[in-house]
Amino acid sequence: MVNPLQIISLGAGVQSSTMALMAAHGEITPMPDAAIFANVGDGCEPQEVYDWLEYLKTQLPFPVYTVSNQNLREEQLKLRTSKKTGNVYARTLIPAFIDGAGILGRKCTADHKVTPLRKKARQLAGIHGRQCKELKVIQWLGISLDEIQRMKVSIELWQEFRHPLIELRMTRQDCLDWMKSHGYPAPPRSACSFCPFHSDKEWMRVKASPEWESVIQFERDLQAIVDKQTGTARLSGLPYLHGSRKPIDEVIFKPNRRDEQRDMFADECAGMCGV
Numbered sequence: 322m323v324n325p326l327q328i329i330s331l332g333a334g335v336q337s338s339t340m341a342l343m344a345a346h347g348e349i350t351p352m353p354d355a356a357i358f359a360n361v362g363d364g365c366e367p368q369e370v371y372d373w374l375e376y377l378k379t380q381l382p383f384p385v386y387t388v389s390n391q392n393l394r395e396e397q398l399k400l401r402t403s404k405k406t407g408n409v410y411a412r413t414l415i416p417a418f419i420d421g422a423g424i425l426g427r428k429c430t431a432d433h434k435v436t437p438l439r440k441k442a443r444q445l446a447g448i449h450g451r452q453c454k455e456l457k458v459i460q461w462l463g464i465s466l467d468e469i470q471r472m473k474v475s476i477e478l479w480q481e482f483r484h485p486l487i488e489l490r491m492t493r494q495d496c497l498d499w500m501k502s503h504g505y506p507a508p509p510r511s512a513c514s515f516c517p518f519h520s521d522k523e524w525m526r527v528k529a530s531p532e533w534e535s536v537i538q539f540e541r542d543l544q545a546i547v548d549k550q551t552g553t554a555r556l557s558g559l560p561y562l563h564g565s566r567k568p569i570d571e572v573i574f575k576p577n578r579r580d581e582q583r584d585m586f587a588d589e590c591a592g593m594c595g596v
Contacts, residue, residue, distance in 0.1 A: 328357060357438050412428075
């Protein structure tokens with residue numbers, strides 16, 4: 322039996338970055354065969370995320386592959402026409418808050434992180450066809466001890482998830498301390514600038530960033546497509562990026578707010594967002 326490939330699911334966040342760099346230093350073994358970064362599309366994450374990725378490439382002794390499945394922002398705003406009925410509808414991708422009640426279903430992580438990562442891992446492992454019953458890939462996920470609830474077990478027979486930071490009992494703060502002690506700068510936070518799962522503290526950071534105006538425009542564009550839909554799979558009300566269901570530029574953010582935003586870690590899909 323050939324040893325399975327050791328592949329890192331690489332985000333730009335501190336946990337994922339620390340895991341990759343610890344492997345480069347030989348502190349986590351075996352040495353990975355590759356790392357894969359899923360790019361959700363230009364204009365979705367801050368430029369500092371992409372700058373950090375380029376920096377990481379210069380620090381890692383194994384190849385880093387970037388994969389993508391179209392642009393998340395553009396896909397969310399795209400209107401589609403049903404081949405069966407001719408109705409116009411918008412596909413649900415991000416978990417925006419709906420005016421009245423509830424939130425939209427969530428497909429962003431699955432479609433724009435998990436799927437392209439899995440596809441590239443299968444390619445690197447030489448897996449063809451739908452069925453593969455032999456373990457081919459050990460996928461490393463950057464989940465720290467304080468996020469242990471995000472751990473999941475792979476449903477694929479060819480793939481096994483590994484959580485090196487949890488094996489080492491490392492928290493996010495431990496990762497920051499490791500980076501500092503080894504002379505590395507603190508990585509940026511890796512998440513879409515318009516993610517509805519942001520805490521108020523994170524929204525305050527986004528508001529102070531160059532991405533803020535584009536976030537305001539994205540929400541307005543998202544709301545504008547509601548009136549253009551004629552299909553049954555339509556948005557049932559105006560979508561908002563904040564749980565208060567107010568325009569994002571009118572929200573007064575409170576860093577200690579605990580009741581309105583969803584818990585991102587509780588809903589995260591196997592740590593693929595790289596936060």
